[in-house]
Each structure stands twice: as structure tokens, then as C-alpha cells.
Amino acid sequence: MDLVVRAARVITPDGERAADVGVADGRVVAVADRLDAPAVVELAPDEVLLPGLVDTHVHVNDPGRSEWEGFATATRAAAAGGVTTIVDMPLNSVPPTTTVAALEVKRAAARGRVHVDVGFWGGIVPTNADDLGPLHDAGVFGFKCFLVHSGVDEFPHVTEDELGRALTALRPLGALTVVHAEHPHEVGEAGPGYRGFLDSRPHRAESRAVGAVVDLAAATGARLHVLHLSSAEAVAHVAGARRRGLAVTAETCPHYLVFVAEEIADGATEFKCCPPIRDAANRERLWRALGEGVVDLVVTDHSPCTPDLKQGDFATAWGGIASLQLGLPAVWTHARRRGYGLTDVVRWMATNPADLVGLTTKGRIAPGADADFAVFAPDEAFVVDRAALHHRNPVTPYHGRPLSGVVRGTWLRGRPVGDRPRGRLLTRGGGA
Template sequence: MDLVLRAARVITPDGEVAADVGVRDGRIAAVTGIGRLDGDRVVELADDEVLLPGLVDTHVHVNDPGRAEWEGFGTATRAAAAGGVTTVVDMPLNSLPPTTDVAALEVKRAAARGAVHVDVGFWGGIVPGNAADLRPLHDAGVFGFKCFLIHSGVDEFPHVELPDLTAALTALPDALTIVHAEHPHDVTESGPDYAGFLASRPHRAEDHAIADLVGVARETGARVHVLHLSSGSALALVADAKAEGLRLTAETCPHYLTFVAEEIADRATQFKCCPPIRDAANREQLWRGLRDGVVDLVVSDHSPCTPELKEGDFATAWGGIASLQLGLPAVWTQARRRGHALPDVVEWMARKPADLVGLRRKGRIAEGADADFAVFAPDDAFVVDRNRLHHRNPVTPYHGRPLAGVVRQTWLRGRPVTGDEPRGRLLSRGET
């Protein structure tokens, strides 16, 4: 073996085991009983460390090119690696141009090439008028298509109406379509304080939109994925769709599983996101949805901006949360309190996101998979300091929050990620 990682605790698809993980040519060549392998290099994890597969985050806004002052491929992927994330899939909007045709995809790939510290794939976008661009984008390797049912926040990526979405899904039944599901008829003008913002985007906005998506999934038979689910009352809709056999899945995010509306101050706009963070009872509904398999996965929806865009009040500030580096400890902190173990977290944050986009070599410690790992100390702890994060702009609602679990090292295809040499690859749909 080129490398052997030896640990008393390794999270595999079969659960937690003591194991040697052997690596050859950047892939996992063997997972055996501890002490059975030898290699050119043998790394023994400390007694308090656990070997996890590298996490897969399929919901990241890098904003590069065009708004690289908000983030950027270099800073975003350093932050990802610092948080144990070895694969990200970049959203098609907030960059300029948005990824709504092949030419824009090539512009984005050019901006990322040679700058990424983890592996990066790309989503395409569905907007009014680009139906003819979807098949070429699909053939060019995007992992699927994102659309909004409500204003996206940027005018260059307009939302679609249900007939547009139905037509797109009918034309591309084999593609994955991911949807920001809030119904515009249920959203009102926000007040300046948090209560006013929360009231402006009520549960029914999500519930109404998700009910529409269930209908579209039923009509077309296509794969539909609900993004950043925040409404616990929508879980029954998702559960019923799955029971019916529809190809509908859903994700939620660390901030919906961590924060509660009751604790958000009126000027704390670092908490603003759409859909919004709801009350404590709703948070517990989301945790039950994860436990029961109604919610499939947890991803960041990392959506940063410059500090001045977060100034003001909840009516005017940019809606997006920066958390790419902190997702694993944030989720683990809450999960362990509810009786979940690390294999559950790995399922939600590594294997299932990888499976969603068809990356069968990612998100698992198994023979044939890429040798992507996170060395995690689950019982270590830290207090978040925004100035020590790798995101381009030090704005996050996690600042000052104590979290359990420290990522001590991240490996990409059998080599440590140091942040000095960008060795990430650009990924395309269909890679096995």
C-alpha cells in the first residue's frame, strides 16, 4: 500500500469498526482488521480520533466568478477542507454569469481550474427561456438543475412558474432537479425585526410549494429534490410522496438543526436565511424527520456575502448563512444530544449527498472509493471564532458558539490537504 491509516474507530458502511484502511493510487484498496496491513507510510490515529469518509456538500454557493468578493473557489474549498468536506457541488447562481448555458459553465470551470483544494462539481440552472440549454448542460456534465419557485435574490437568475418546471422535467426525466420551494403568493413584505421577517415567510409558503412539487413529480415521474427544508409541517407531504413511490427527496441544513427563532435578536442579521430559521418545536420536528428517514441528508447551503450586505435589518440584509467549515461539528453537537451516533451523521453528510448526485466513489470508506477522509475528534470542543475561519468574509451566526468535535486533518485521494497546494479536481456527472 502507498498509505495505511490505522484507527480504533473507523466509520464504514457497515458501522463503526477498528480497522486498517489501505490506500493505493489515491483509492481505498483494502479495509481490514486493525494491524493487518503494511504500507510505504503508516499513520496511526490518536486514541480520541475517528476516521470518517470525507463529507460531501452538494449545496454550496461559491459566487465565483463575478462576485468573488463574496467568496471564491480558493477560500471556499479551504474552508470545506478545514471542516472535513472533500467534495462540494457549486450552485449556479450568485456567480456572474449564472450557470444557465454551456458557455457560462465553461466560464465557471475556468475560474475554478487550478484553484480548488477539494473536488468540485457544478449544478446547472433552470430559468425562464433556457429550455433549449438544458440538454447541452446535462451532456456537459452538470449534476442536475436548480430552480426557484420564488425570487432568487438576484435578478439575473429569475424564478420559474410551474408550467416551465413541468416542461423542463418532462424534457429531462433522467435529470435531477433541485428546487427552492417557497410559494410567492404566501410570502409578504418583511418587517425589520426577526419576528416580522419570520412572519413574512410562514410555514405555508414552503408547504404550498412542496405540495406543488409533489404534483409535478407525480405528473412527470422525474427526480425532484427539495432544498433546505425548514418547515416541520411539510414533513408529512414528503413522507407521503415517498410512500407513494415518487422520486422525491429532501435535505435540511445545520442552521435549521441548531438555531431557534426564540434566540435570534432583532438586529442579528447574520441569522437571516430563506426559508427562515423557525421555532424550537419546529427544530425538533426536523430532527425527527432525519431520524425517520423523511429528510434524506444535511448540507450547508453556504451562502456568504460581504459584511456590508449583512448590515441593516431583517428587511434589507442579504439572506444567506456562511457555515461551510462548521457543518460537521454543528450537526454532531446537536445529534449526540438526541442519541445519534457518528454513523448517522456520516450517512446524512457523506454517503447520502454523494448518492444524490451519483458520486459512488465518494462519501464512504470502502474498497474502490476515493481515499478521502476526515480525522475527527468527537469529544474535543472549541468556541467558534469568526476570525479563524477560512471563509472570505468573517460573518457567521456561529461566532462565539461552543461546538463539540474538531476536524484535525483532511485527506484527499490519499494526501493531506494543507491549504497550500490546490489539488482538487473538477468533477462531472457520470464519473464513477
């Protein structure tokens, strides 16, 4: 062993315990009561050793819209938030990741600039059926599509028939497809205030679309994952799919577990996202679904933009929330109020996202796993200051909000994350 990390509280797959975590060549080799190594790092009494979080829903927007974000800034924000692995979405960058050539452009933009490990999603659009197999072979972690307009014209949405044909082609490959599930026939014109925006994307828009996703899973046998579930009414479709033995999973995001529609002012466009933040009763139903395991994971859907695009009203402002650095304290603050522990948060934000995309050496502190750690002080409180955030543009609805839990250090493969980028570009199956 090169290193031992000693902590009174370590979150392991078997629960929380006091332990020494032994590291060799960037991997965990032992978790035991007492270990020896040339270097021993002992955590403070108020610190907990967590596995590095895995965020499978991040829009880096690089290349093409790097003024919105970028690999250097996004991965610095990730590390500051205890996230050691991200999977980058295929849109908002130009070109979108819908061909192998576009994937190589994106990898070239990321190479040598990432502070944490980075994987990539491919995209499904109406015109790239012949590109799906080659993208899969090139190592993307799965494929994203929209059932409604994506917000950018270069990544058009697909119809249910088009998605069905893509799933039929992808099923023999065992590929995962992740779906922005809002139904185009249920989404209307947004009004300028928050109520008008919320009414334009009602519960039935998600519920109808998630029902269609479940039907496609049944018809094709494909693996399908519902992205950023905001409506608790759609949870019943996911639960029904589980009872039928279908390969359907779902995620939600910190902003749906923290914020409520009743508290959003008409001019507060920093809260705009699609699907929208809903009412307080809906939020509590989402928490119950998460606690019951019907919703599998929590990821940020980090979707930043330049400040000017957040100006105006809810009809015209860009829909996306920047929260990559804040996901852990945001979720922890509200989870602990509802009786959940850090073992639950780690399952939702590290282990289950890693398992979703097949990263078997991520998201856990166990022998054989990468020595990716977050040193977390769960009882330390702070107030979010947008000037202290590392993502490129300081626009966030969390500004001024008190949260509990501070990330005091992040380790990637047994070494603290520092100023020099050491992240790797990952391919499906765990290769770099």
C-alpha cells in the same frame, strides 16, 4: 498499497469498527483488521476516521461576485471542515450557470484553484429550455430552480408550468432537479425585526410549494429534490411522496437543526436565511424527520456575502448563512444530544449527498472509493471564532458558540490537503 491509515474507530458502510484502511493510487483498496504498507499513519486514541463529507449545496459566487467568496477560499474552508467534495450552485456567480458557455466560464475560474473536488449544478430559468440538454451533456450534476424570487435578478424564478415543461424535457435524461420550494403567493413583505421577517415566510409558503413539487413529480415522473427544508409542516408531503413511490428526496441544513427563532434578536441579521429559522418545536420535528429517514441529508447551503450586505435590518439584509467549515461540528454537537452517532452523521453528510448526485466513489470508506478522509476528534470542544474561519468574509451566526468536534486533518485521494490546490473539477459520472 502505498499507505495504511490505522484507527481504533473507523466509520464504514457497515458501521463503526477498529480497522486498517489500505490506500493505493488515491483509492481505498482494503478495510481489514491488519494491513501492511510502506507508510502507516496511526490516528490518536481520541480520533475517528470519517469519509470526507460531501456538500452538495454551496454558493461559491465565483466569478462575478468573488468579493463575496471564491473557489480558493471556499474550498479551503471546506477542507478545514472535513469536506472533500462540494457541488457549486448555479447562481450568485455572474454569469449564472444556465448555458454551457457560462459553465465553461465557471470552470475556467475554478481550474487550478480548488483544494477539494468541485462539481457544478446547472440552472433552470424561464428562458433556457434549449440549454438544459447541452448542460446535461456537459456534465452538470443536475438542475436548480426557484419557485420564488432568487435574490438576484439574473437568475429569475420559474412558475409551476414552466418547471413542469422543463421536467418533461429532463425526464428522458434521468436528470435530477433540485428546487428552492417557497410559494410566491405565500411570501409577503418582511418587517425589520426577526418576527416580521419570519411572518413574511410562513410555514404554508414551504408546505404549499413542496406539495406542488410532489404533484410535479407525480405528473412527470421526474426526479425532484427539495432544498433546505426548514418547515416541519412540509415533511408530510415528502413522506407522502415516498409512500406513493415517487422519486422525491429532501435535505435540511445545520442552521435549522441548531438555531431557534426564540433566540434571534431583532438586529442579528447574521441569522437571516431563506427559508427562515423557525421555532424550537419545529426544530425537534426536523430532527425526528431526519432520524426517521424522511429527510435524507444535511448540507450547509453556504451562502456568504460581504459584511456590508448583512448590515441593516431583516427586511433589507442579504439572506444567507456562511457555515461550510462548521457544518460537521454543528450537526455533531446537536446530534449526540439526541442520541445519534457518528454513523448517522456520516450517512446524512457524506454518503447520502454523494448518492444523491451519483458520486459512487465519494462519501464512504470502502474498497473502490476515493481515499477522502476527515480525521475527527468528536469529544474535543471549542468556541467558534470568526477570525479562524477560512471563507472570505468573517460573518457567521456561529461566532462565539461552543461546539463539540474538531477536524484535525483532511485527506484528498490519500494525501493530506495542504496549501497547494489539488482538487479536481468533477463531471456527472465521476470524471474529472
